[in-house]
Amino acid sequence: MPRNAPPKAQTQVERRQKSEQALLDAAASLIAERGVEQTSLAKIGERAGASRGLPTHHFKSKDALVARLARRSQDRVIEATRNVFEHGEKVRDDIPALDVLRTMLDTYLELFQHPTTEERALIVMWGATFPSEASIDGMLEADQRSYDGLADLIQRGKQDGSIRCDIDARASAVAFFGMMRGVAALVLTESDFQDMHHVRSTCDAWIVGALAPTPTSDGSG
Amino acid sequence: MPRNAPPKAQTQVERRQKSEQALLDAAASLIAERGVEQTSLAKIGERAGASRGLPTHHFKSKDALVARLARRSQDRVIEATRNVFEHGEKVRDDIPALDVLRTMLDTYLELFQHPTTEERALIVMWGATFPSEASIDGMLEADQRSYDGLADLIQRGKQDGSIRCDIDARASAVAFFGMMRGVAALVLTESDFQDMHHVRSTCDAWIVGALAPTPTSDGSG
Amino acid sequence: MPRNAPPKAQTQVERRQKSEQALLDAAASLIAERGVEQTSLAKIGERAGASRGLPTHHFKSKDALVARLARRSQDRVIEATRNVFEHGEKVRDDIPALDVLRTMLDTYLELFQHPTTEERALIVMWGATFPSEASIDGMLEADQRSYDGLADLIQRGKQDGSIRCDIDARASAVAFFGMMRGVAALVLTESDFQDMHHVRSTCDAWIVGALAPTPTSDGSG
Amino acid sequence: MPRNAPPKAQTQVERRQKSEQALLDAAASLIAERGVEQTSLAKIGERAGASRGLPTHHFKSKDALVARLARRSQDRVIEATRNVFEHGEKVRDDIPALDVLRTMLDTYLELFQHPTTEERALIVMWGATFPSEASIDGMLEADQRSYDGLADLIQRGKQDGSIRCDIDARASAVAFFGMMRGVAALVLTESDFQDMHHVRSTCDAWIVGALAPTPTSDGSG
């Protein structure tokens, strides 16, 4: 063996990773149900089918665990919206930016039509960042990245002609992101919105109405 | 009251109400800072300049106190948006519904440009309702009322001609309410949005684009 | 009532002070038995005949409780040595300093012949200050005061003629204090020193030999 | 082992001993800093540059490790004081007992003028034996041996004429040992005793004054 690669570490590492995923799954479901503060490390361990002490053992602290979960949840949601476009390894650069935005929002809301425990947990953790002194590490940074990505996307749309030129990219990103999260949270809270289909198409219409070039200009001539 | 009319009966009541308001103020600021769970009754009492036992004495339980605060905060915000229209005791029935919606959203966002402790507390409490099992008494009901009011208003707009006829009133209310709350929360979290002015005008444009009758439709005859 | 003396606070205060003494007594006995670190707040509460939460409720933290105990224990020991001289309110300024020192040490060691729980706790807490990062608030400061008092006393002895002039007061205070504490600790540790009587007279002889003016100078003539 | 004779069999043992010393060094420094109870096996392993599990692997239990360290520390201090006399393999039988005692104490205190981590750890462990139920294996036994040795030495001094005949050997041993340890502990605690030189000469004077034959007795003849 050229390097000091430990031959048996494989299984050790496997065990650790398996535990970690189980713990994060348990944490996600508990947080979705009761919120961050009401979820104790002991309960996470128990629901994961492990000991009460394991969560601390793995993540050193509750904050670290929640931060880890926040990142994982956001990655998963982002990946889910991305998968709509990239079935193979296709990139989406050739798709009009507005279409990307529309699909993104629609996919997002579709997720929350029958939300898994992890999607709900993501919104719950978002809610936990509202107090001024609270900060879930990784949540805010990832949000910032999402917001930056949206602003870039909108800017690109202004160049590819799918988005009107007279709008403010950054402000529109805030409006878009805010509506996405806000509507998702509302839907989660009031579980009697069974007309989710209407909500989705309405939101889609809002985006088009706000960002698409005015149809009169090209058709009226 | 017939017997031995207490000379300062009013003062007694006054004092009680004064205490109550002080306690709610203290609770609002603490909740805005640290969240609902991290705010203890003892700290509320202390910040209100009273004893540790007073909050329990007045509100019987923490849940009751938070519920009371939730209602007060929502009332205040609603009142703030209403005041724009009713300087005397005027009603707003003669104003086009779309204008009411636009002003409402703009006023709301203006509040969060320099949010007081109470507005932030409201959003924090909203975030606390995201877990499926959590419920802040009075929070969801008031939201439901707000949502119903919005749906009615939109419906009215469809009749007074300020809002397009082909839109779904209830779904649009969700989109409107979601954007309002979502953008407010985003602004609260990322304090570096100093271009709030752009955000407000952008949101206004979104509403107009989504709800206003298409300019071609009224001109085409 | 001239002052705002609360009429019923009396009993409240009494209750608090009673609890406090009981807690400190319990803490002293537990610390004497098992040491500072091995004594838990829960056990203190239980031994005091109270709840597990009371110690924290009273003293806010374990450190504060231990600090409080350290001060009380030192005060009591100092008072015990002082009582030998002041049966009424006599002061000891007229007693030769050397005699004061001798009586002080002898009384101290006598205490440790059949040490109460509190005296042992004092030595245990002294031992807990040995780690460089550990600090029991109040312990070191009180020790410093004791040491300063000893140095002053020795200095006075050099003036009243009971102590030789060629000795260093501060260094002698260290030797005296060190021997006092060290012998006490040794006696505590090795419980089979039943010849405590010899130890006491030996220590007395050491002091006299070290500090008294050489007997040859006055008697040999 | 029959097959593929390990070429570094000796290195195996060496390595083990090297690990052990590294672990004890790490333990000594940690105990000197934070005390016995606050020192965890995991931290010892880490500071020794090894794994968290190594301390347990080597010493089976924390008590065993501490006992091992106590013995090593005492051996080293004893050896240090002994080295002053035996530069080769000379024994000290021909040196007057009082001189041995004086040198012993002076060397001891010199060690604590700039104490290494191990000397401080020794005192810390001594302090950890003060609680009545606590016992660091090997600590008390070694102390007892030291004390016995001192008593024997004093007894010998009474025969070789360097020590007065009318003193009690065992009680004097207690006084000597107590002063030695007590002054050392004091010096460790109050790090501002920079006049250590005076303390050392003062202690020396105390011993001489207490144990040496009175100058009149030998000069009067």
Add this chain to the structure above:
DNA sequence: AATGAATGAGACTTCATTCAT
């Protein structure tokens, strides 16, 4: 020989609530 994953007991502390004053 050595690592580190896992356990479970126990520590300190916070806190809502009850109750005497």
Add this chain to the structure above:
DNA sequence: AATGAATGAAGTCTCATTCAT
């Protein structure tokens, strides 16, 4: 009306120890 003493449950985190690798 108001205070604050007291309780006991629960939370996070530390740690010695066991065990699989």
